Amino acid sequence: MVPIAPLDARVLLGTILKGTTARYYVQAPIGEGGQGWVFRASYDDAEGFPVVIKVLRPDSATRDALDRFRREADILKRLSQSNPSPFIVRFYDHGEANFPLALSTHDHVLLPFTVMEYVHGESLHEVIDRQRGFGLALRRTRRILKEIRAALEIVHAQGLIHRDLKPSNILISNEAGREVAKVTDFGLVKVIDLRATATQSLAGVSLSYAPPEQYEPGNPRVGPATDVFSYGAIVFELLTGSPAYPATSANPFEALRRIGTGNRMRLAQRTSTLPLELQSRADIVQRLDAYLDRMLAPEPEQRPQSITAVWEQIDAMLREAEGVGPVDISAVTAVAGTMPGHGTPTDPSGSYRSPSQPPPPVYRVSPSQPPPPQPALPARAMGTPPIGAPGISQPIPGHRPHVPLSPPVPSMSGRYGPRDPADLRAWSFRVLSHGNPGALVRDVTFSDDLREVLTLGNAGLVQWSPSGWSSVALPIGLAPNELRAMTRLAGAAHACVGEGGLVAFLHGGALWDVRRYPDPDVVFHGVAADPAGQVVFAVGARASRGHAIIVEALSSGWRRTFEVPDLGPLRGVAFLDDRIAFACGDGGALVRVDDTGLTRIAWERSGHLRAIVASPSRGGGASVFAVGTGGHALSVQLGHDDRTDLEKVGTTQDLLDVALAADGAAWTCSANARVLRRDVTHAWRRVPVDLPVQTNLVRIAPRLDRLLTVGEDASVIEGTLG
Known part of the structure; x- marks a missing residue:
């Protein structure tokens, strides 16, 4: 009962x-x-x-x-x-x-x-909805469709039909810095040849994605072609940002009528909302429309019967539009600082760059053969907005710099008294902004006075201040889930990196300079700028092979690239000064980069390292610390062989960030809301944190008597001394 x-x-x-x-x-x-x-x-x-x-x-x-x-x-x-x-x-x-x-x-x-x-991410419906009526970037669309196809191949091979494939039943997960599509909700799955006796009610399926055979008594014609129809509807929506058959609350059966007659909006009618690569390729759009006619045919017998065959056709057309083929980095001649479809590459001065200019040198690193030293850098400031550079800088129309999205929190006071920061019992903590279970923050930057926080995550770029949250508009063609990491530059500018070799600069909260490294197989997971703002290092991996890559970028283009085939993806990078940088990553990867090239740094373990910090110390020395999974924390003593020491840590939780306060003390934060400080004995002591949160703390910013830390769920937590 x-x-x-x-x-x-x-x-x-x-x-x-x-x-x-x-x-x-x-x-x-x-x-x-x-x-x-x-x-x-x-x-x-x-x-x-x-x-x-x-x-x-x-x-x-x-x-x-x-x-x-x-x-x-x-x-x-x-x-x-x-x-x-x-x-x-x-x-x-x-x-x-x-x-x-x-x-x-x-x-x-x-x-x-x-x-x-548990999937860290959001639904594909939410991703599309945030595009505001525009299609996703073509590279991203092709990857998502490929992964949905892989899921359907397994489902069909088991003699099953999903029957409820739609964007809200596809989750977009973030796994190790990579976006992954996951099919879910198998409650309507049908076993092929198992006949039902009842009529399927309309409430059980989604009108915009369900073909006519879904509504037939007993569903005798439901088969692989049923999922092909739904897949075709998703293809259309990813490319245009709108459903092929919109179902409105005023007349929900209008979608059924259009599906039954094959009367849908054409891609050619939505040219302005298509990915940039398709907008000038009417020939490919026409072929895509013709193939979508087959996929979305009212009768299942008229549709392709194999999801594999469908993917091969769609992939070939999207690849042709994108110009994707086997990539040979030595053959790449463009060093474009422009978005696809936005004209001839230019540099920030506004002068045109020659298409024949050679690509950055690529060094495939081995321990016995470091790359040659490079000439001195030109005196350019990365923090200067590239005003007047056609095709690069993109002001956001109608952008409002601050729109509060949440109630204000109490105002924050200044100094907190002459207490010793090493007295961990003297610290108290409070939540300035509670988290959102749907948020997934990947990176954070802080203003010098800790009154503003900029988060990068599945919602794009979102800024917090004591008066609330406000969104930072992304340029058309740049999707939130393409972004992986960011760093502050001079003059309140930011550098953001991510998938497809993305290196984008944000100036003044509204002016974008979007660039792509000339090899779409590169994914950047971390970024840092030198103290003078002349050089940016982006670190990550070659996606197809999973090995480490470091790219050195100047305001005028690309300078050097280091590839290390036997090191895993790099996750963090930090500059010691204007000539020396350190990077860390998976499998214990730890390297130093300077004018002489790249040098590996060995240590006694192989745990994944997630973050690194470097700073000159008082008295002419240096402080370099790296942290990672399982509570690993190590210090690097600079010298001929850059010796490392594995240090005692008061937690086994994964350490996710490390930062230095003005007094040189190192702080770290971890999964499950842990905050630790390194003491004079070189041990990392846990600070008592009595908070009603259990989020993973992804970034920390310590000052002498105050700190902020931000959680994966976008919670903002303040620690004060005294």
């Missing part, structure tokens, strides 16, 4: 649910749908591995809903066991438990729950 009283989701918070293989600690709500609640939980321990728990609502526990819920668990289990895919949300466990019906009663009801992979 289905209970009349609805379940109050709050009673689940803090409870422990027992599955078939483990226990799960319910921690926070993520979302709510018509048939269930979704919670963030941890595996087998209050601070264990994060998972998602999906619970069926009792007021939706009809026989059909129970069947669908259990079917999804069975399908996910089958897909996870047979051929696990990074592009399908993983199934971990399931169970049934007695849940109280409300806070004020002792009545319980037996309801099923499913435990699944």
